[in-house]
Amino acid sequence: MSKRLACWMAATVLFTAACGSGGDAGGSAEPEVITVQHILIGFAGSVPGKGITRSRGEAQQLAEEVLKRAQGGESFDALVRENTDDSAPGIYKLANRGVAPDPTQRLFARDAMVAAFGDVGFPLEVGEIGMAAYDPRNSPFGWHIIKRIE
DSSP, rough: OHHHHHHHHHHHHHHHHOOOOOSOOOSOOOOOOEEEEEEEETTTSSTOOOOOOOOHHHHHHHHHHHHHHHHOOOHHHHHHHHHHHSSTTTTEEETTTOOOOGGGGGGGGOOOOOOOHHHHHHOOOOTTEEEEOBBBBTTTEEEEEEEEEE
């Protein structure tokens, strides 16, 4: 094997380990199952069947405010009750890709939810709070403020 080929192979292995290629380079694989609680902040027309009147800009401002309050230690349960455009308590148990959902246990497939929901929820540590921003493709109902509870 040429020195150049050996260097290229070594660089490829290091790049793959550092940047990831579906593997678990850092020992922090996503969990198989999580439980999250969330607050949905929608805007007019974003959540079917809801009479939301706020504009998209107002929804974004409210979502950022509620996220700050949640990260500042306010009761997440209270924030859900006060602010969600979903139904309280907004708790969902999600099965990661490759794990069978179980409707009898209210365990939903990650891919059955909007993409941003799982993309934010699965990397969170228990007790950590994150936000999935509105995106017409990945989070079409508005902003999701997500707290991992299990």
